[in-house]
Each structure stands twice: as structure tokens, then as C-alpha cells.
Amino acid sequence: MSDFSEIENDLRKLRPAQPSPVLFQRVEEALTDRRTGASDARRPRMLSYLPRNWESWGFGLAAAAVLVVFAALSMHRGQEGEGTVAQALQSPGPRASANQVEPAALSEKFVPAGGTRVVYNTRNEGLHFTDGSRQPLRRVRYQARQTWQWRNPTTGASLRVSYPSEEVVLIPVSGQ
Amino acid sequence: MENIASHEDWKRCFAEIAPGLLLFARQWAHSAADAEDIVQETFVKFWRRNHKIDNRALLYSAVRSTALDFIRRDSRRARREASAFGGNDDFTEPEFEIEDGTQRALADAINGLPHEQREVLVMKIWNELTFAEIAVALGISQNTAASRYRYALTALKKMLQPQ
Numbered sequence: 001m002s003d004f005s006e007i008e009n010d011l012r013k014l015r016p017a018q019p020s021p022v023l024f025q026r027v028e029e030a031l032t033d034r035r036t037g038a039s040d041a042r043r044p045r046m047l048s049y050l051p052r053n054w055e056s057w058g059f060g061l062a063a064a065a066v067l068v069v070f071a072a073l074s075m076h077r078g079q080e081g082e083g084t085v086a087q088a089l090q091s092p093g094p095r096a097s098a099n100q101v102e103p104a105a106l107s108e109k110f111v112p113a114g115g116t117r118v119v120y121n122t123r124n125e126g127l128h129f130t131d132g133s134r135q136p137l138r139r140v141r142y143q144a145r146q147t148w149q150w151r152n153p154t155t156g157a158s159l160r161v162s163y164p165s166e167e168v169v170l171i172p173v174s175g176q
Numbered sequence: 177m178e179n180i181a182s183h184e185d186w187k188r189c190f191a192e193i194a195p196g197l198l199l200f201a202r203q204w205a206h207s208a209a210d211a212e213d214i215v216q217e218t219f220v221k222f223w224r225r226n227h228k229i230d231n232r233a234l235l236y237s238a239v240r241s242t243a244l245d246f247i248r249r250d251s252r253r254a255r256r257e258a259s260a261f262g263g264n265d266d267f268t269e270p271e272f273e274i275e276d277g278t279q280r281a282l283a284d285a286i287n288g289l290p291h292e293q294r295e296v297l298v299m300k301i302w303n304e305l306t307f308a309e310i311a312v313a314l315g316i317s318q319n320t321a322a323s324r325y326r327y328a329l330t331a332l333k334k335m336l337q338p339q
Contacts, residue, residue, distance in 0.1 A: 004329040007336075011286075011301045014279055016199040017271040023198075023212045027190055030220040031183060174217045 196303035204243035233312035293328035
């Protein structure tokens, strides 16, 4: 590339125009704002999977609790029935009673099996200025359906709770 | 991707690369103000996402992508983009501090380069990226980056030759 050394030198002598001082100021402000409010800025991202609407939370948790109680009761009855049949068919003995107690304790354990959040509507509600903020924030409303699932590894029974959620996210907008 | 650079490091980094970065963004932006907006938005986003401060290929790739998004956001800019990539590049004028007529001629010649050659030239000369970094930033091979650079220099030499 030695043929080009002269033109390369000429090009390097050409200096790009300097950015306006305002740009440095704006970038510094943005970095400082973000640094001081770093935890605040990152928290919404972590919580974005969770519904902000407390009614949704309450409804979801209540529904989950009711379903867990029903599931536990119905399984308990089922085990009682099985126990009766087992007692009727088998001769009573120490081995049979041990078999009846152990699965009953295990079968009450439900473990989380997964969760999904399907956003079915996103609405851009425009720019807003919050109190004390110099930067505009874009307000975006997400409507989603969240589903949580638990599974009993012993019995194979599964429990699913699904509920609608709505959240509003404020996204900082850089000046343009 | 842990980011161990301090706030001062980021400020110093921006002060060093801002002129070259701005020149790079000017290739798509019609005005210096638009280019500054693109550079600010990209740099702050880059910092916020905890990227490594020395990952220049990613930074320039992000500037390019922000600039293209910026153009698309505005219908007038979209029309300009279409005309620019259609071969009429006259609005994408790099800005330099011109000292004499020779430099003016050189700046005009750079302005007359095809877009993909000027892009590589700007990254190589005024932003001091390696061909490997340019290749990553533009999504091309190193050989292609080096070829475009050579074509750009050849074209400039030809344009500046006395008639």
C-alpha cells in the first residue's frame, strides 16, 4: 500500500469538524443522569416481566391460591379413596401402612414448571414529562396474558393459572 | 460482558472519538445537528448497555444502524436515503476543517466517492479502525473492506490528478 502513502498523509491532514460543545455537554449530562439513577433506570427492565397493575397481581394470586387449595383437596380425597381400596384388597400389615404415608406427603408438593407472558397489544401513548425530569419519556402500554404453571412430579398433576395484565413503561427519549 | 470503565473513562473516550464518530454519522445525516443527535443517542445507549468501551466495531455498527433508523423515521429523510443509495450522494457531505484550496479539492473528491468506499475510508483514516473492525462493523469480509479502501484511494488519486 506504499503507492497510497502520499494521499493517505494528505487525508490525515484533513481534520474533521469538531462537534459543538453542546454535544459534549449533552452526553455528559446523559451519562451523569444515568449514573446517578442507574438503579432506577435498570430496575424497570428487571421488573418489566411483572405486572405493574396491582389488581392483576391480586386477581392472579387469589386465583392461584384457590386452585392450589382445590387441587390439594381433590388429590387428598383421591389418595384417601386409594388407601381404602388398598386396605380392602391387601391384608393389613406394616408394609402396607408405610406405603400409604410416604406418597401422600410427596404428592402435595407442586414445583414451578414454567411461565409465559404473551403481549397481545402495545400502544404508544406519546411523550410525557414527569415531575422534575428534563428529559421526555415515551409512555408505552403493554397488554399481555401471563400464565404460570406448576407440576407435581409424583402424581404428574399440573396446575395452571392464567390472567390478563397491563403495564405502562416509561422509556427515556434522547433529544433529537 | 463486564464493564469496568469508569465514568471519566467514558467521558475521555467520547472526547477522543467524537469528531471521527460525527464525521462517520454525517454520511447519512443531512445536517450536523442530526449527526450529533445520532452520535449522542448511540453513545449513551452503548454505555447504558454495558458494552466494552473498546469494542469500536460494535459502536460504529450501532452508529450506522441508528443513523439508518433516524433516516427512516422521517419521510423526507427516507426519500433522501433512497436517492443517496440510488447513486446521488450529493447531500452526504463530510465536514472538515478546510485550511486551503488543496484541502477543499480533497474534501470535494471524498464527497464524490461511492458511498461504500467513503464509509470505509472515513472509518480507516479518521477513526483509525482496523480492517478487521471495519469488517465486523459493516458486516463484510476483511478483504472487501481492504478492497473498498484501495478503490477509494485510487479514485481519489485519479480525481486529484492535474488535467
